[in-house]
Amino acid sequence: MTELSFRLKDLENKDRHIDCALSATLISDALADLEVDAAQSGLHLRAEVSRHNVTVLCDGKLTGKLSLPCQRCLAPATVVVDQRMHTVFVPPTSALAKHDDEAAGEDGVDDVDDLDYAHHNGETVELLPILREYIILSVPITVYCQEDCRGLxxxxxxxxxxxxxxxxxxxxxxxxxxxxxxxx
Ligand SMILES: [Zn+2]
Ligand SMILES: [Zn+2]
Known part of the structure; x- marks a missing residue:
């Protein structure tokens, strides 16, 4: 699998393109709780990694399909994935930018905004941790084998x-x- 960590030094004046299939291991690790059938799933990552002064932008898309149990009848259900990926990595000492409405409360709530910003460690950018989050995010709230599944x-x-x-x-x-x- 294509490497998912980049040295900031190597990103100077040089953008990186990622175009690779994600391993079944990564998919099953990320979605173990959902009993994903990784052998019947396939995700492809296309992204650009570019450095802008002290920040690094990862912008791309996660596409493919996931095979998960139907929430009503447990038969295999296929979910089509078309997940935008957009994360700005900031230096380790920077506070992560927060939206005003988040600052107002509702702490501990996982939402898309949490993936807008992440930290690099000053030397390398690790895409794997956020990639796992995007895989989890790509699963819809309802997974049915067919829209009118009658269940068990x-x-x-x-x-x-x-x-x-x-x-x-x-x-x-x-x-x-x-x-x-x-x-x-
Ligand atoms: Zn079903
Ligand atoms: Zn019965």
Whole structure:
């Protein structure tokens, strides 16, 4: 795999192009919690790394597909990835620039803005840590095998996409009917 760390010295007057496929190991490491099927997934990184005085800009795109379990029926679901990547690396002593609304509160909230800025260590820029974050960011909140996936039956676990199971639909229990039963 193409190297993902660059020495600031080597970036002087010379931009770097990254055009490489990400390894299955990197994908499965980043998305281990989501039970990604790395063998059926593939991500490609195209980016420019350029130095501007003491800062380094990484600007590019993460494209490809991920195979993740459907959140309703657990069958493999394919997610198309088209994730913009844009991070400015600032010197180790610089405070990371924060947006005004973030400074107002809501600390600890992970959002896209967290990836706008990162630190280099004064000598090298490491892309791997932020790349992992972008991989995580590229996963949508809902992952379904198909838009109208019917999911699994909560009683017998049958995949309702394959047809209806024999379970009786659960009747509506009103609080009043429960009370009536207690009194009887
Ligand atoms: Zn499904
Ligand atoms: Zn059932």
């Amino acid at each position: 039956c909560p009683l017998c676990g049958a995949d309702k996409n394959q047809g209806d199971c024999a379970c009786q639909p659960v009747g509506k229990l009103s609080p009043l009917s429960a009370l009536r039963d207690v009194k009887l």
